[in-house]
Amino acid sequence: MMTASALNIDIKFHEIDLFKNENRREFYRKINPLQKVPALQVGDTKILDSHAIALYLCQIAKEQNLYPENPIMRAKVNQMLFFNSGTLFRIDSYILTKYFAGQWPVSETTIEEWYSALDFLEYQLKDDWLTGNKVLLCDICTVAVVTSVLQLVPLTQRHERVQKWIENFQHLNFYVINKRGLLRLNSYINAFKAIHA
Known part of the structure; x- marks a missing residue:
């Protein structure tokens, strides 16, 4: 959603409530058999990964400066997209799943793995x-993952640059989308904490 906003691309948005298991319903399984969100449907084609969706949006935008043409710069962006997808998001998903399954706190090994990823x-x-x-596609994709985990696992003093990087987003209009998402996530975290206190 942030990428679409940054590129001035209108998308018809249909919310899938994970807490109501809407991703497991038949209508959504027809879109994404993996039952993961997000998914983007373009005609009969379904794009089933947030990074693939963001890259597609860059490719169809009339004008875009989030995904550079220069091969070296593109490789740098791809490197961070793959790191986000393969490392950060994997840990993010594990931590949030454990929390909402009532298996909190997670192990110190998991926390240290997260902090090691932030070290990178x-x-x-x-x-x-x-x-x-300049902000590029990898920044947008990565900040959404990092800030979601920070709701449960705060930054340490050794991550001053990461903190400053997050602060840099506060001046970008599209970042209000992530702020709204974080407020919603935080409300779910607090509600779950109150029920299981």
Whole structure:
């Protein structure tokens, strides 16, 4: 949604409530047999991964500056997209799933794995953004994952650049979408905590 907003692309949005298991209903399984969100349907074609959707949006945008044409810069963006998808999101999904399954806290090994992943982001953030001095697609995709976990596992002092990077988003109009999502996630976290206290 942030990518679409940044690119001025209108999409028809249908909310899938994971807490009501709507992703497991027949109508959604026809869209995505994996029962994961998000999914994008374009005509008869279904795109079933958030990174693939974001890349598709960059490719159809009339004008875009989130996914560079330069092969080296594109490789840097891809590297961070793959890191986000394969490492950060995997840990994010595990932590949030455990929390809402009532299996909290997670192990110290999991927490340290998360912080080690953030160490790599800290290393990457030599400039304001993950691949240089301008926000690119990898920043948008990655900040959504990082900030969701921060609802349960706060940053440490060794992640000052990550904190500054998150603060850089506050000045971007499309980031209000992530703020809304984080408020909603936080309300679910607090409601679950109150029920299971």
